[in-house]
Each structure stands twice: as C-alpha cells, then as structure tokens.
Amino acid sequence: MPERLMELAMRHGGPPQGSAQIYALSLWKCMTNGYLAKSLSRDEAVSCFLRNYEFLVKKVSCEGVLKLCSDDYVLWDNRRYHVTAKMEHGILDESENTLHFKEGWRAIYGTSFSFVPGHIFGSDEPDVILISRMQGRAGEGEKYLEATKSCGDITPQFVTYNVLLGLAKTLRIHSIIGVAAQNQVYYKEALSDIFIPTYD
Numbered sequence: 001m002p003e004r005l006m007e008l009a010m011r012h013g014g015p016p017q018g019s020a021q022i023y024a025l026s027l028w029k030c031m032t033n034g035y036l037a038k039s040l041s042r043d044e045a046v047s048c049f050l051r052n053y054e055f056l057v058k059k060v061s062c063e064g065v066l067k068l069c070s071d072d073y074v075l076w077d078n079r080r081y082h083v084t085a086k087m088e089h090g091i092l093d094e095s096e097n098t099l100h101f102k103e104g105w106r107a108i109y110g111t112s113f114s115f116v117p118g119h120i121f122g123s124d125e126p127d128v129i130l131i132s133r134m135q136g137r138a139g140e141g142e143k144y145l146e147a148t149k150s151c152g153d154i155t156p157q158f159v160t161y162n163v164l165l166g167l168a169k170t171l172r173i174h175s176i177i178g179v180a181a182q183n184q185v186y187y188k189e190a191l192s193d194i195f196i197p198t199y200d
Contacts, residue, residue, distance in 0.1 A: 109156035
C-alpha cells in the first residue's frame with residue numbers, strides 16, 4: 001500500500017465493528033466473502049478497495065479524502081433538493097462512495113460506487129466507475145414520488161446517475177459499469193423481481 005494511503009488507513013481505519021459503525025477506510029470491508037460483487041476473488045476485491053483510495057488521493061489529495069470521510073459535499077442543488085457525495089460508513093460491503101439525493105438532511109435515494117481497475121471488469125480503461133448499489137431509502141417511497149413530480153417527472157435515480165456522469169467527466173473517467181442483478185452481494189431468487197428491473 002502506498003505510504004500516503006497507509007497514512008489514511010491508519011488515521012481513519014479503526015478496528016472492525018458492526019456494519020453501522022464500520023470506518024470508511026477499514027480493510028476489513030473487502031476481506032470478507034462478497035465485496036462489491038459476488039464474482040470477485042479476494043485479491044480482486046482488495047485491488048478494487050485500494051484503487052478507490054489511490055485514485056481519490058491522486059485526484060483529490062490526502063486531506064480531501066479525509067474530509068470526504070466525514071463531510072457531505074453538495075454536487076447538485078435545485079433549492080429544494082440536492083445531491084451530496086460522501087464516503088460510506090454504514091454499508092459494509094457494497095461500495096466506498098455514495099451520492100445521496102436529499103430533501104434537506106433527509107436522504108431519499110442513493111447511488112453507491114467505487115473507482116476500480118478496469119481490467120478486472122474486462123475494460124481497457126485503467127480506471128472505471130463501478131456502480132454497486134442503486135436504491136431508495138426504506139420508507140421513503142412517497143417522498144421519491146413527490147421528488148419525481150417536483151423535478152418535472154425526473155426521478156431521483158436519473159438525477160443521481162447524471163451527477164455521477166458529470167463527476168466521471170470531471171475526473172476523466174470514460175467508463176461506468178454496473179453489477180448485474182444476480183452478481184449483487186445481496187441477491188436472492190426470492191427478491192429477483194426487485195433486483196432484475198433495477199440492475200439489469
């Protein structure tokens with residue numbers, strides 16, 4: 001691990017704890033079976049984990065990464081709603097970064113992703129964005145519909161994805177890929193009617 005990345009991990013890594021308390025830079029996130037996608041080997045998972053932070057340290061700086069661990073950054077705002085970027089603490093194995101569609105402080109929808117090595121996913125690009133989760137917040141279905149109507153029939157999912165496209169363009173990432181439904185970490189046949197329309 002590069003020296004600056006090791007510094008980040010030591011300053012913000014912490015010990016393994018419950019998923020609701022996991023630290024954003026904890027290597028334990030990628031050492032369990034099923035990190036980002038079921039198909040990844042442990043070596044591939046570790047490579048994806050490290051690449052995300054190597055990429056961000058290179059593009060944002062070490063100090064900027066530490067700020068992303070604790071603060072929300074607003075990337076889109078239409079006065080009533082906004083989209084923020086933040087590193088994940090609460091999701092143990094699905095992502096490292098999340099774009100939250102919010103009304104005030106209230107999160108309605110989230111798109112989670114990581115910056116990963118392209119070759120692991122069959123791309124010739126050195127770095128790609130891997131979307132591992134696109135999900136509305138539990139119990140916020142009515143708020144989702146209300147936000148869609150308020151934004152001129154444009155869904156929070158569409159808004160967050162387009163913010164991600166803008167982020168990719170700014171960071172000179174040319175490929176965005178997604179984890180297919182049956183390759184999702186938490187996919188179950190009993191939930192196929194939810195996963196397949198969302199991810200395939």
